[in-house]
Amino acid sequence: IVTTQSPATLSVSPGERATLSCRASQSVYTKLAWYQQKPGQAPRLLIYDASTRATGIPARFSGSGSGTEFTLNISSLQSEDFGVYYCQQYNNWPPVTFGQGTKLEIK
Amino acid sequence: EVQLLESGGGLVQPGGSMRLSCVVSGFNFNSYAMNWVRQAPGKGLEWVSAVSSGGGGTYYADSVRGRFTISRDNSNNTLYLQMNSLRVEDTAVYYCAKRMGPFIFDSWGQGTLVTVSS
Numbered sequence: 001i002v003t004t005q006s007p008a009t010l011s012v013s014p015g016e017r018a019t020l021s022c023r024a025s026q027s028v029y030t031k032l033a034w035y036q037q038k039p040g041q042a043p044r045l046l047i048y049d050a051s052t053r054a055t056g057i058p059a060r061f062s063g064s065g066s067g068t069e070f071t072l073n074i075s076s077l078q079s080e081d082f083g084v085y086y087c088q089q090y091n092n093w094p095p096v097t098f099g100q101g102t103k104l105e106i107k
Numbered sequence: 108e109v110q111l112l113e114s115g116g117g118l119v120q121p122g123g124s125m126r127l128s129c130v131v132s133g134f135n136f137n138s139y140a141m142n143w144v145r146q147a148p149g150k151g152l153e154w155v156s157a158v159s160s161g162g163g164g165t166y167y168a169d170s171v172r173g174r175f176t177i178s179r180d181n182s183n184n185t186l187y188l189q190m191n192s193l194r195v196e197d198t199a200v201y202y203c204a205k206r207m208g209p210f211i212f213d214s215w216g217q218g219t220l221v222t223v224s225s
Contacts, residue, residue, distance in 0.1 A: 031209070033211050033212075035152075035212075037152075041217075042202055042215035042216060042217055042218055043144075043152065043202075043212070043215055044215070045207075045211065045212060045213045048207075048208075048211045048213075054213060055213075086151065086152055088152075088210075088212075090209050090210035090211060093166075093209070093210050094154070094157065094166040094167070094168070095154050095166075095168050095169070096154045096210045097154070098151055098152040098153070098154070099151070100151045101151050101152075
């Protein structure tokens, strides 16, 4: 299964809303996760099962979608939210597959 | 606190071998499947391999099958990745990752860099 993220780069001002998209080449039902990665750091799990926030993740992060179309929303961007975001499907494994990433940068 | 600490990376020539280790603490290691995920410089994430909690089930990406071997020592809370016949394209930061449920990676190590170059 190929997962494709868009856009490749997203420029948003602090306090604004960011919307990131992920598309799977075939249905993964809700078996999709989102990760955040900052430079020089390991990825961090944000969302799993398409819409469940991981432990300790702020409520401004929300995930939605099912089948082949998924969205990660960040309601009011904070400075610490900038980085690269990856989606990952785990319906068909192995292998699990990651999207190519969306870089969220300060506008 | 969950901690995963990788080691064993470095510079190796094409065709060479290397063994990575990941020592974990803060959770019951023998109850969780574990994985290796890698990231080539400036690139995205690529799942490499997985091992079941007891070690009896192993899975590999096509790109490494037959060259890499994943294993674990539950008595010492350690995950391993034996890498043979290394190629330039294996150059990456290798992360060990704890699996929560079906291939959801909820905890990651800081990574160890493997550079394959002559």
